[in-house]
Amino acid sequence: MMSYRLIRPLLFRLPPERAHELALRLLRGIQHTSIEEFLHRRYDVSDRRLHVDAFGCHFENPIGVAAGLDKNACVPNALGALGFGHVEVGGITSQPQAGNPQPRLFRLPSDRALINRMGFNNEGAVAAGERLRSLPHRRIPIGINLGKSKAAPAEDAPGDYRRAYEAVADVGDYFVVNVSSPNTPGLRELQERAMLDAIIAELRSAGAAPLLIKVSPDLDLGAVDDVLAVIAEHDLEGIIAVNTTIVRPSQLTHPNQHESGGLSGAPLTGRAIKVVxxxxxxxxxxxxxxxxxxxxxxxxxxxxxxxSLVQLYTALVYEGPSLVRRINKGLLDRLERDGFDSISEARGVDIED
Ligand SMILES: Cc1cc2nc3c(=O)[nH]c(=O)nc-3n(C[C@H](O)[C@H](O)[C@H](O)COP(=O)(O)O)c2cc1C
Incomplete structure (x- = not known):
């Protein structure tokens, strides 16, 4: 938006979590109003070359909202109006939970990054389910990111994920087993093959599909192969790579780099590309x-x-809502430059092992 450059310094004067709440409140205020329609006309890039069909869903463009931005599924249609092609709401847990004590979200402007240790603060799966059920229409496909409740012991993880899933089973276009957030003690150990296998078996028996697993950038590639083996074994529909990292690359300059939690944003790009x-x-x-x-x-x-699809969160904080249109337009330029007729033609041309 023309004015984000002006608004940003004001937003950045607020503590990050307050700024986030304010942005969500604004989006909620315009959702399902004529302003939402106006924004959609302004930001939408409609072009068949951007269409993607994956795991049984149709996406008007490949750029989606990553999990964690709309944790309680409050503004999926308003996000669609900003030009996104899908939104992943959550992480939701089977029970409402407060998350970690504040402050728990930190900006690193000089590194174009964030560090968060939110700890799955959310109103719970039942509330998210009711909210999504009451939407008058859906602008874009809605994925649902499932997390484990902090109170659930590891041996109850399969049951806990199942309870979260069952509360939203009828309202998700796809579902994600998030075993890769660094802010719930022990969660990332659930990426280990036997535990993951038990969680996926439980969710599949409850009928969860399309079902994807989201992995951490901190897994070594051998451990990623173990996750791929579970995906193949249960014939899952896909994988999301990557979540935030607990690694602090040496190029970081901002003093907030010493906060504990998951790092997201520009310093993660190289690792994300490598894992993908x-x-x-x-x-x-x-x-x-x-x-x-x-x-x-x-x-x-x-x-x-x-x-096949791409998501983002952190850059939206730094670049503002016009980012999505800029990416979609830029993708069309690059497809044309390289002689591709669609996103799917460009997909994977750089794969090598
Ligand atoms: C404040 C915050 C909260 C997040 N919460 C979740 C979450 O609940 N579940 C999840 O799978 N990923 C969560 N993420 C990770 C993002 O979905 C994404 O994987 C990560 O931020 C990397 O993308 P980015 O560099 O575009 O932000 C969160 C990220 C941030 C910054």
């Missing part, structure tokens, strides 16, 4: 690439590395 490329070399299933996408170049690189 590795996954694409080892499976034909659709991949959603996420991590540090801040413009058309990063989005296009993820697609060329094998991603």
């Amino acid at each position: 490329r590795h996954v694409a070399a080892h499976t034909d299933r659709p991949i959603i690439g996420v991590g540090g996408v801040d413009g058309p170049d990063a989005a296009y690189r993820l697609i060329r590395s094998g991603a």
Whole structure:
């Protein structure tokens, strides 16, 4: 938006979580009003070359909202009006939970990054389900990111994920098992093969589909292969790479780098591309690439590395809502430049092992 450059310094004077709440409140205020229609006309890039069909869903463009931005499924249609082609709401848990004590979200402006240790603060799966059920219409496909309740012990993880899923089973276009957030103690150990296998078996027996697993950028590539084995075994529909990282790359300059939690944004791009490329070399299933996408170049690189769809969160904080249109337009320019007729033609042309 013309004015984001003016608004941003004001937003950045607020603590990050307050700024986030304010942005959500604004989006909620305009959702299902004529302003939403106005924004849609302004931001939407409608072009068949951007269409993507993956795991039984149709997407008008490949750029989606990553999990964590709309944790309680409050503004999916308003996000669609900003030009996104899908939104992943959540992470939701089977029970409402408060998350970690504040402050728990930090900006690193000089690194174009964020660090968060939110800890799955959310109103619970039942509330999210009711909210999605009451939508008058759906502008874009809605994925649902499922997390584990902090109170559930590891041995109850399959049952806990199942309870969260059952509360939203009828309202998600796809579902994601999130076993990769660094802010719930022990969660990332659930990526280990036997535990993951038990969780996926439970969700499949409850009918969860399309079902994707979201992985951490901190897994070594051998551990990623174990996740791929579980995906193949249960014939899952896809994979999302990657979540936030607990690694602090040496290029970081901002003092907030010493906060604990998951790092997102520009410093993650290289790792996201590497993991997506590795996954694409080892499976034909659709991949959603996420991590540090801040413009058309990063989005296009993820697609060329094998991603069918791309998501972003952190760059929206730094670039504002016009980012999505800029990426979609930029993707069209790059397709034309390289002689591709569609996103799917460009997908995976850079895969190598
Ligand atoms: C504040 C915040 C909260 C997040 N919450 C979740 C979550 O609940 N579930 C999840 O799978 N990922 C969550 N993420 C990770 C994002 O979905 C994404 O994988 C990550 O931020 C990398 O993308 P980005 O660099 O575009 O932000 C969160 C990220 C941020 C910044």
